Amino acid sequence: MTDPKIALPKIALKGVRKQFGPKKVLNGIDLEVGKGESLVVIGGSGTGKSVMLKCILGLLAPDAGSIMVDGVETTKLRTREREKLLHKFGMLFQGAALFDSLKVWENVAFGLIQGEHMPRAQAKEIAIAKLGAVGLSPDVAELSPAELSGGMQKRVGLARAIADEPEIIFFDEPTTGLDPIMADVINELIVQCVKDLGATAVTITHDMASARKIADRVAMIYEGRIIWTGHAGDIDHSGNAHVDQFVHGRAEGPIKMQVRAL
Amino acid sequence: MDRTRAPTPRRGCRCTNAKSKDDRSAHRCYDRIAPTNLNKDAGRLMGFLAATGRAFLIFLEATGRLALFTGSALSHCVRPPLYPRQILRQMIDIGYYSLPVVGLTALFTGMVLALQSYSGFSRFQAEGAIATVVVLSVTRELGPVLAGLMVAGRIGAAMAAEIGTMRVTEQIDALSTLSTNPHKYLVAPRLIAGLTMLPLLVIVADVIGVFGGFLVGVYRLDFNAASYINRTWEFLQPVDVISGLVKAAIFGFLIALMGCYHGYHSKGGAQGVGAATTNAVVSASILILVWNYLITGIFFSTK
Numbered sequence: 249m250t251d252p253k254i255a256l257p258k259i260a261l262k263g264v265r266k267q268f269g270p271k272k273v274l275n276g277i278d279l280e281v282g283k284g285e286s287l288v289v290i291g292g293s294g295t296g297k298s299v300m301l302k303c304i305l306g307l308l309a310p311d312a313g314s315i316m317v318d319g320v321e322t323t324k325l326r327t328r329e330r331e332k333l334l335h336k337f338g339m340l341f342q343g344a345a346l347f348d349s350l351k352v353w354e355n356v357a358f359g360l361i362q363g364e365h366m367p368r369a370q371a372k373e374i375a376i377a378k379l380g381a382v383g384l385s386p387d388v389a390e391l392s393p394a395e396l397s398g399g400m401q402k403r404v405g406l407a408r409a410i411a412d413e414p415e416i417i418f419f420d421e422p423t424t425g426l427d428p429i430m431a432d433v434i435n436e437l438i439v440q441c442v443k444d445l446g447a448t449a450v451t452i453t454h455d456m457a458s459a460r461k462i463a464d465r466v467a468m469i470y471e472g473r474i475i476w477t478g479h480a481g482d483i484d485h486s487g488n489a490h491v492d493q494f495v496h497g498r499a500e501g502p503i504k505m506q507v508r509a510l
Numbered sequence: 511m512d513r514t515r516a517p518t519p520r521r522g523c524r525c526t527n528a529k530s531k532d533d534r535s536a537h538r539c540y541d542r543i544a545p546t547n548l549n550k551d552a553g554r555l556m557g558f559l560a561a562t563g564r565a566f567l568i569f570l571e572a573t574g575r576l577a578l579f580t581g582s583a584l585s586h587c588v589r590p591p592l593y594p595r596q597i598l599r600q601m602i603d604i605g606y607y608s609l610p611v612v613g614l615t616a617l618f619t620g621m622v623l624a625l626q627s628y629s630g631f632s633r634f635q636a637e638g639a640i641a642t643v644v645v646l647s648v649t650r651e652l653g654p655v656l657a658g659l660m661v662a663g664r665i666g667a668a669m670a671a672e673i674g675t676m677r678v679t680e681q682i683d684a685l686s687t688l689s690t691n692p693h694k695y696l697v698a699p700r701l702i703a704g705l706t707m708l709p710l711l712v713i714v715a716d717v718i719g720v721f722g723g724f725l726v727g728v729y730r731l732d733f734n735a736a737s738y739i740n741r742t743w744e745f746l747q748p749v750d751v752i753s754g755l756v757k758a759a760i761f762g763f764l765i766a767l768m769g770c771y772h773g774y775h776s777k778g779g780a781q782g783v784g785a786a787t788t789n790a791v792v793s794a795s796i797l798i799l800v801w802n803y804l805i806t807g808i809f810f811s812t813k
Contacts, residue, residue, distance in 0.1 A: 302683070305683075305686070305687055306686075307683050307686055307687075327691070331689050331691065332689075334686065334687055334688075334689045335689050337687055338687070339683075339684070339687040341680045341683070341684055342680070343679055343680060345679055345680040345681045345683065345684040346681075346684075347676075347681055347684070347685075348681075349672075358688050358690070359688040359689060359690075362593075362688065362689070362690045362695070363688055363689035363690060365591075408688075
């Protein structure tokens with residue numbers, strides 16, 4: 249682990265477990281994400297993808313296991329230290345999770361104003377610049393999030409995630425609920441933003457088109473474990489029946505869906 | 511629960527969720543009893559005991575969670591940074607926009623109090639005490655309690671719905687990822703606003719309530735205006751008003767606390783938020799009535 253020849257992974261998970269009541273959601277996750285790498289975690293609904301992200305962010309406390317960010321154990325952090333650590337992170341939520349009581353620019357500038365105590369005027373300038381970076385014009389800034397379409401909300405969410413230039417960005421199903429063209433626009437933006445910031449990115453998705461576009465490396469999660477990792481190019485010949493079934497979207501295969509005939 | 515299962519030889523928790531020794535002590539389990547060859551009555555008794563114990567454990571868990579929530583929220587009320595914009599917004603919401611409903615409640619309470627005590631007191635020729643009865647009842651009891659209940663319906667519900675929606679749409683998680691503590695940003699401003707605004711509302715309610723009594727006394731029951739006002743002041747002591755304001759502050763705190771707590775812990779979608787709203791209003795109302803008794807006891811009990 250401390251071998252100096254191997255670069256320190258940005259994020260390293262070891263044996264992370266989390267269960268809700270009798271339901272084991274994470275069953276010993278082992279995963280490493282290198283610095284500046286874009287990892288895409290694929291897996292079906294309810295396989296623990298979101299829970300894993302929330303454990304890394306500390307929104308949920310794992311029952312067991314270790315989560316290291318930049319070589320620092322994060323599972324035992326106190327509130328203050330955790331807040332400091334979260335400065336490194338940005339996250340795009342599945343439903344964008346914009347604050348509907350605030351205007352669009354206030355949403356984008358939120359981390360700057362509240363987290364870094366920047367003056368509002370200065371934060372507004374940055375917010376408008378970031379909105380420009382995701383292809384939104386300055387007049388959108390004064391609208392309220394409820395007035396925007398789903399695709400625009402996602403873009404605002406992306407602008408908010410990159411506003412205070414985080415080292416690590418999480419994307420929670422960035423293309424879910426968007427039409428294919430808007431999905432591709434968002435994918436392009438993600439690739440662009442991650443490259444511009446030089447950030448480490450972790451994306452969870454079940455949209456294979458998105459995964460192919462964003463990923464340097466792909467990991468597949470199944471029944472609370474990482475069952476396969478490999479380069480994005482190897483995904484079509486992974487040699488793993490589960491991955492193969494998922495990538496090609498077949499109903500027949502080792503992964504059984506819980507469906508019952510009526 | 512399957513009561514016909516053979517008993518497992520393990521000691522401690524026997525529930526099947528526990529696979530290992532460590533796991534057994536760590537996981538939460540309310541099904542600690544799996545009786546078997548006992549006869550039917552004993553089985554039924556055990557079932558009853560298990561259910562009682564389970565309910566009790568759930569109650570303790572909820573109490574503990576509420577205590578932790580309260581402690582954390584209170585500590586954020588006094589530790590900087592505070593969020594003045596949020597506090598101001600909540601103060602306007604609670605203080606200013608509740609004025610009409612609280613004012614109307616107080617006005618009619620004062621009026622009906624004068625009317626009721628007149629018809630009651632005239633049976634033993636004590637009509638002269640009406641002004642005193644009105645001012646004491648309003649300042650000590652009805653002002654804070656009725657204002658509290660009205661605000662619980664208005665504000666407690668709104669808080670639970672707003673925070674609950676933020677919870678289910680991941681906005682609270684988003685706050686955390688933007689390095690903002692949700693307790694500090696969402697809960698503390700509401701607690702501060704509730705604690706400070708309710709006493710102000712109750713001062714207004716006291717004045718309007720007494721004025722309602724005055725209106726009925728003078729224009730309906732033909733009291734002399736000057737002597738009604740004299741009678742109002744004659745027996746009024748500072749402690750009457752102060753006790754009412756202390757009550758109001760505590761009620762305001764309880765309303766905001768219940769609204770935030772239930773909203774913060776709501777789960778599921780629209781249904782969860784609806785349940786949170788109901789729970790916030792019901793629990794705030796009951797707590798107001800209970801604490802009203804306790805505070806009255808502290809201020810006025812002579813024994």
